[in-house]
Amino acid sequence: MRVLVLGSGVVGVSSAYYLAKAGHEVTVIDRQPASGLETSFANAGQVSPGYSAPWAAPGIPVKAMKWLMMRHRPLVLWPSVEPRLYGWLARMLANCTEEAYTRNKGRMVRLAEYSRDVLRDLRVETGIAYDHRERGTLQLFRTRKQLDHVGDDTKVLDAYGVAYQVLDPAGCVAAEPALGRVKDKIVGGLRLTGDETGDAHLFTQRLAAICEELGVTFRYNVTVTGLQASGGRVTGVACGSEVLHADAYVAAMGSFTPALLRPLGLNLPIYPVKGYSLTLPVMDPEAAPVSTVMDETFKVGLTRLGDRIRVGGTAELAGFSQALRPPRRATLERCVHDLFPAGGDLGRATFWTGLRPMTPDGTPIVGATRYDNLYTNTGHGTLGWTMACGSGRLLADLMSGRAPDIAHDDLAVSRYAA
The missing domain is CATH 3.50.50.60 (FAD/NAD(P)-binding domain)
Incomplete structure (x- = not known):
């Protein structure tokens, strides 16, 4: 055919x-x-079945209002008269129920877990190399409130048989040794041990x-x-x-x-949800991430890709605009400098944006x-x-x-x- x-x-x-x-x-x-x-x-570089969950979830409408008020906000909504945006948002809000979240999460985990297995088979079959690592993802909590609510996440992970570890600060440092330099900023973490990283491009x-x-x-x-x-x-x-x-x-x-x-x-x-990334060369391998660290506060991922660090985040609803906005860069720079201050050379970072095709569920x-x-x-x-x-x-x-x-x-x- x-x-x-x-x-x-x-x-x-x-x-x-x-x-x-x-x-x-x-x-x-x-x-x-x-x-x-x-x-x-230049996406965030994560192959993350354990992190596969719909953005539409119970409690998200309230959280979204708080995010929009943050200086380094993970969600940005530009005023628009575009009917498709508001129709898409309405459908997304309709999926912010326990029933819809459970249904949608099940679909996503099923496909993501299968995809990881297929990718592993492809590596064996072809020998393809793409700066990949199999060292998991560490979701990093800066506040006690975030750590106290980790049960909400693990309950879902248990339901779908996703492997994980709940870590104290010492456990986070054991998984990502460079965090030992900033351990006073960490209260704990959730490590998804089956996740991988790699350069999608x-x-x-x-x-x-x-x-x-x-x-x-x-x-x-x-x-x-x-x-x-x-x-x-x-x-x-x-x-x-x-x-x-x-x-x-x-x-x-x-x-x-x-x-x-x-x-x-x-x-x-489908609506284009704009994301941003920085790619910076590693200055000190001992001060850089080993795999992926997800900063839960700012919804920013920091991933090691060979001799580079990829920093990705932000959900910006701005239609098909691909303008590179300095405030979004400032958020990414803040996160990498705060957690891995000696890891990468921000002076040689490249700034990029891409349009993620998002469905409301x-x-x-x-x-x-x-x-x-x-x-x-x-x-x-x-x-x-x-x-x-x-x-x-x-x-x-x-x-x-x-x-x-x-x-x-x-x-x-x-x-x-x-």
């Missing part, structure tokens, strides 16, 4: 790999000059090279302008004056997928659509790197007529029909 994959981020390239392994003739289309140059380029580019060895064709600098459909099937992809044809199509364009599918009557409730949209030969693999939010391989393998199985290894009906766009 000839398949066109639209988008060459980590999700699109992972889809192409597993489709090619299943024997399909695959072509990947992207407007960029190479793979992994948009949202996959490096992974995407190296997997794309493996895909080419498998016969996958990549067409870069090609902008998709629309889909053509007839009789319940997609018949072609318009790329300016050129129309490309295939037997099946995969929409994996992240935040830009809804605009592509809307003319076909497919309404994907936190779960990506993976699977078939009401068009017989059109599939989606999008809406992964902050967890595209975490869920990429599992989503790609799942989709390839579905498109190949094989029974997937995990339940999948509640991941497709049809779950929004109700």
